[in-house]
Amino acid sequence: MKPNSLDYEQQLKQLKKENRILTKKLQRSQERQIQLEETNQKKESLLKRVILDLEESRDVAEQRTIKLSEALAQLKTTQEQLIESEKMAALGNLVAGVAHEINTPVGNSVTAASTLAEETTSFTTSVMAGQLKRSTLNNYLDLATEASEIILSNLQRAGELIQSFKQVAVDRTSLERRTFGLKSYLSEILVTLEPQLKKTPHQVSVTGDETIHINSYPGAFAQIVTNLITNSIAHGYPTNQSGVIQLDIRHESQQIVIQYQDDGCGIESQYLNNIFEPFFTTNRDGGGSGLGMHIVYNLVTQKLKGTIKVTSQVNLGTIFTIVLPLSDF
Amino acid sequence: MFKVVVGHSNDPDSVEAVAEVLEQCLESLAEITPQAGILFAAVDFEHSLILQEIYAQFPDLELIGGTTDGEISSVLDFQQDSLTLMLFCSDEIEFCAGVGTQASQDSLAAAQAAIKQATSKSKQKISLISLCITLPDGLTSSGVTIIKALKQELGSNLPIVGGLTADGGKYHKTYQFYNQEVLSDSIPIMLFSGDLLISCGVNSGWNPIGKKSTITKAEKNIIYEIDHQPALDFYQHYLGDLSPSIEYPLAVFEPDNKHFYMRAPISHDATQGSITFFGDLLQGAMVQMTEGNCDGILNSAELSMQEALNDYPGTHPDAALFFSCTARRQILSSRAEEEYKFAKKHFNAALPSCGFYTYGEIAPLESHGSTLFHNETFITLLLGTK
Ligand SMILES: Nc1ncnc2c1ncn2[C@@H]1O[C@H](COP(=O)(O)OP(=O)(O)O)[C@@H](O)[C@H]1O
Ligand SMILES: [Mg+2]
Secondary structure, three states, X not given: OOHHHHHHHHHHHHHHHHHHHHHHHHHHHHHHHHHHHHHHHHHHHHHHHHHHHHHHHHHHHHHHHHHHHHHHHHHHHHXXXXXXXXXXXXXXXXXXXXXXXXXXHHHHHHHHHHHXXXXXXXXHHHHHHOOOXXXXXHHHHHHHHHHHHHHHHHHHHHHHHHHHHHHHHHHHHHOOOEEEEHHHHHHHHHHHHHHHHHOOOOEEEEEEOOOOEEEEOHHHHHHHHHHHHHHHHHHHOOOOOOXXXXXXXXXXXXXXXXXXXXXXXXXXXXXXXXXXXXXOOOOOOOOOOOOHHHHHHHHHHHHOOOEEEEEEXXXXXXXXXXXXXXXXX | OEEEEEEEEOOOOHHHHHHHHHHHHHHHHOOOOXXXXXXXXXXXXXXXXXXXXXXXXXXXXXXXXXXXXXXXXXXXXXXXXXXXXXXEEEOOOEEEEEEEOOOOOOHHHHHHHHHHHHHHOOOOXXXXXXXXXXXOEOOOOOHHHHHXXXXXXXXXXXXXXXXXXXXXXXXOOXXXXXXXXXXXXXXXXXXXXXXXXXXXXXXXXXXXXXXXXXXXXXXXXXXXEEXXXXXXXXXXXXHOOOOOOOOOOEEEEOOOOOOEEEEOEEEEEXXXXXXEEOOXXXXXXXXXXXXXXXXXXXXXXXXXXHHHHXXXXXXXXXXXXXXXXXXXXXXHHHHHHHHXXXXXXXXXXXXXXXXXXXXXXXXXXXXXXXXXXXXXXXXXXXXXXX
């Protein structure tokens, strides 16, 4: 054998081997192609599905958020309704107070009027019988004058009461805007609170600049002051000591400052931040709703566009400072 | 002395292939006679013939092996339809092979038989066994059951490493080799005794995707229901009409709900809606669909190698064995050869190494922890002596 024929054999062997490998590889690559296609199809299907599922769960989450915010809105409405009914309850109290308060002058008038009627009957009888004495006539005239004066002044008092109650009551519900003298209006509010105050030994007074007239919502003031005073009575004097409650108004550059102050037990510092929160009360067992201060806060900040601050010292008392911008009036 | 050599041929012709492999081995052996061998062969070869040739050359060899879905070696890197043989020579390590058959009928008996056969040849004490390599048939019985049986005999502290034999993605019949025998439904093992240094790396690169669900009905390695619906519905929700397959394993969560292992499907029953997996599953376990992609897979091969190198107790290993999941090869497709390149980044290219693509991997999570069954992983086993 020549050397190159050995080479040739070797080469042929090598080529044959490569041919076998290539044939096998071709066969494999076809199989692999099919496999790969399937793998890719599966991958595509999987990813599509996962994306769809994610979208779906996002929708569900969105749905949930919608439901949640609906529930929240519902809650808010309920809360507003509660606040509203608290206002109404306050009004109810007011009406009861009104009835009670008017009872006295009307009762006085009735007593005076019936005495007058009785005296008039016996006077008439005397006149008819022709037994009228000078002294009898004088007595009757004295009594009649006194009775008419009593009746007149009592009816006047009742009239005044009705007037101011009406004012406050109407203002409370309608919250209409008008121009009024602040100090005299605050005094009127105190009159309407007389029935509650009378049961207590406390003294309430309004001091300050009586020339301040504002164009605002008197009803808001009525509710604010009513709540502040009710709270002082309810929470400020647990041991029934007599208190001094003061309302002072003053004019300060572009602002009106109303300072409300009691000398009661004060509010513990841990609660100071909470008292304006709806439903915060330290008197739940005693039937507190925890809405009073919240209503005050809303009226001051929203209706009157002002601010309210509370400072308090235990056993010394509580001060609420309401600052209202003048530009608004 | 611990010497390891490797031969690898991609000639589809059985006679030519084995001749080439032996030629390479003999050259590297340089007159030393090997005591043991591990053979990985594509399923299309004539395996008996190949084993005959090997035994004609090395009559006293202790050999195990099996069919594959792709082969790896330091000689030819990644190949399909190839034959690769790793031979071990040592005067300090003893190698004893054994096999148990009819594993599907009684895995425990098969495991016991394999171990008995191997240990009966040993001159060493059983306590000196330092490693068990196994290449069982995963199509006939569940990987988890086989491992449980082996652990029961060998104790749970002995590292058991290996892979389930494969058949080129046909899922029809796989073969195992024990000495010159070609078997199916068997558990071949090779026990290493003596002062062997080993370390393992296990990494997958698959990630859970989609919604977490609960296995509501399962028995051994069959899931009947997930979230009270047929298991097949769960898969079809994601894969559409396409069948569950090994590249889409379930992530099975540990009770901590964070760590998970994977269970890959082998087959399904369309009428029952049940799916059979390579490993057992527990009713009540949380599962999630998973997804593997090329980058994650390649990266995990590198991580597996690094983990093994970090854990290696000696200065440098003498050999590496790899067991990589067939699903990885399938997803990598034309990039399959890159996997070995990624693993190889961190060691000397001359390190004799050999491996195959499996239907399930077997290894402890920590080098000396208890052995677990895996799917979708790349397992690195480093071997050496002091
Ligand atoms: N003048 C005050 N003195 C002491 N405590 C007060 C005073 N005003 C309010 N508080 C405290 O603020 C809380 C909230 O008041 P408010 O909102 O009106 O609810 P309520 O009166 O229903 O308890 C009261 O429960 C009380 O603890
Ligand atoms: Mg109150």
